Amino acid sequence: MGEKCCFCEKIGNSLLKCSACGCVSYCNQICQKSDWKKHKKNCRSYKLVEVPGKDFGLVAVRKIKQGETLMKESPLLIQSKNVTEMKKGPSLLEQFENLSKSNQTNLLKLYHENPRDTLANRIQAIFVANACDVTATNATALYQTIPRMNHSCSPNVVWSWKARSPYIKEVRAVRDVEAGEELCTNYIDSFEATFSSTQDRQHLLQRWKFVCQCEVCSLPEDKKNENDLLRQKIALQHQLIPKYMANWKIEKAVEAAKMKVQLMKSIETQMMTTLPSAILELYEMCRLGQVLNTLVEDECDHLLKQAKERSEKLGDRFVHVFQQKMEQIEEECIEVALARQRTK
Numbered sequence: 001m002g003e004k005c006c007f008c009e010k011i012g013n014s015l016l017k018c019s020a021c022g023c024v025s026y027c028n029q030i031c032q033k034s035d036w037k038k039h040k041k042n043c044r045s046y047k048l049v050e051v052p053g054k055d056f057g058l059v060a061v062r063k064i065k066q067g068e069t070l071m072k073e074s075p076l077l078i079q080s081k082n083v084t085e086m087k088k089g090p091s092l093l094e095q096f097e098n099l100s101k102s103n104q105t106n107l108l109k110l111y112h113e114n115p116r117d118t119l120a121n122r123i124q125a126i127f128v129a130n131a132c133d134v135t136a137t138n139a140t141a142l143y144q145t146i147p148r149m150n151h152s153c154s155p156n157v158v159w160s161w162k163a164r165s166p167y168i169k170e171v172r173a174v175r176d177v178e179a180g181e182e183l184c185t186n187y188i189d190s191f192e193a194t195f196s197s198t199q200d201r202q203h204l205l206q207r208w209k210f211v212c213q214c215e216v217c218s219l220p221e222d223k224k225n226e227n228d229l230l231r232q233k234i235a236l237q238h239q240l241i242p243k244y245m246a247n248w249k250i251e252k253a254v255e256a257a258k259m260k261v262q263l264m265k266s267i268e269t270q271m272m273t274t275l276p277s278a279i280l281e282l283y284e285m286c287r288l289g290q291v292l293n294t295l296v297e298d299e300c301d302h303l304l305k306q307a308k309e310r311s312e313k314l315g316d317r318f319v320h321v322f323q324q325k326m327e328q329i330e331e332e333c334i335e336v337a338l339a340r341q342r343t344k
Contacts, residue, residue, distance in 0.1 A: 007032070057184075076143065107123075135161075153217060163320070288332065
């Protein structure tokens with residue numbers, strides 16, 4: 001028996017699948033275009049499936065290009081980190097009771113350890129285990145789909161907030177993703193955590209009560225040791241840069257920043273979300289070198305372009321960091337130039 005057209009419901013053996021999500025089929029382009037207004041609300045590049053050893057996860061149903069937006073979500077529940085503000089606002093239970101039945105059902109399906117506990121305790125447990133920080137508003141928020149993304153120390157997606165809408169989370173691909181790949185993000189996405197050893201990362205991940213078995217953490221012991229050593233070298237260069245700058249050893253700071261970026265690019269797929277800031281840091285050292293007339297390579301424009309393009313592919317949060325850092329760099333360069341003039 002053939003498939004059923006999602007629009008006219010005719011049965012056929014050679015229907016065309018939606019090229020975006022691959023989840024529905026049509027007789028022809030006429031049926032597809034006619035159904036688009038309805039289907040676009042559910043047309044996704046991923047699906048929720050059972051993942052061995054991880055309960056559930058999101059898997060790509062088609063090829064996803066680097067920088068492509070996979071989803072945009074508004075929160076189901078919000079809690080301020082400010083205790084006074086938290087007490088003023090509605091409780092998690094009150095917010096839950098105001099959700100639609102569908103959203104309530106989906107929320108209660110999220111991971112929590114004691115599904116037989118009271119409703120209030122279950123909601124609290126779900127929130128603690130699955131909520132994300134909303135840095136711009138000093139709050140924490142729980143989303144419906146984003147918590148379904150599992151962790152990887154070599155992530156293929158990253159979330160960001162939207163400019164002027166800090167509670168909306170947007171998820172983008174940090175590299176090309178093939179159909180069938182699980183969509184994973186980095187739960188501990190910072191310089192210090194990313195540059196740490198396998199053992200240290202596993203310790204940080206205990207907050208979510210699981211042992212990471214991603215492609216990096218599952219490397220053979222000798223390869224895992226090599227990866228740990230490489231991250232240790234990156235961390236060393238990361239620490240040397242401010243030490244050199246404290247004594248205005250600009251040439252050494254440029255060397256350290258350059259080595260840091262070079263080492264990071266040697267395991268680029270594991271460093272995609274931290275590379276824009278690292279490249280911008282190298283740009284900063286080179287710009288200061290220009291102001292101080294030291295012998296540094298004239299590669300500032302190339303570095304700036306790299307950092308900007310990479311940030312734009314990752315989302316508004318990264319663009320915001322880029323813009324803030326650029327303002328800081330220009331102010332710093334002006335101050336250094338004025339200080340030099342005063343000492344002449």
